[in-house]
Amino acid sequence: RGGHVELRTALAGRADTARVLLEIEDDGAGIPPDLGEEIFEPGVGSFRQGFGLGLALCRDVATAHGGAIAVASAPGRTVFRIELPQTGPEPA
Numbered sequence: 001r002g003g004h005v006e007l008r009t010a011l012a013g014r015a016d017t018a019r020v021l022l023e024i025e026d027d028g029a030g031i032p033p034d035l036g037e038e039i040f041e042p043g044v045g046s047f048r049q050g051f052g053l054g055l056a057l058c059r060d061v062a063t064a065h066g067g068a069i070a071v072a073s074a075p076g077r078t079v080f081r082i083e084l085p086q087t088g089p090e091p092a
Contacts, residue, residue: 004027005026012083018086019085020084021082022084025078030074031078033073040058041056042056062082068083069083
């Protein structure tokens, strides 16, 4: 409650290697340091009502599309960064 979530998007790279960047940042409690990259594994989560599948699915979808997902977290700031190859209309 009362938290802040920010969503940022951008394009990076050259025309032949363009990547779509998506960042989601919040000011919550952060991810416990002992979890590290384990948070992307099925069954790992900190919400009582969940099954720990959300971030595992995000990683699988990003990877299936040739991209990646990463996280940087500390108390009061967590940023998830998703990078995907740009596919779509050719530049004008």
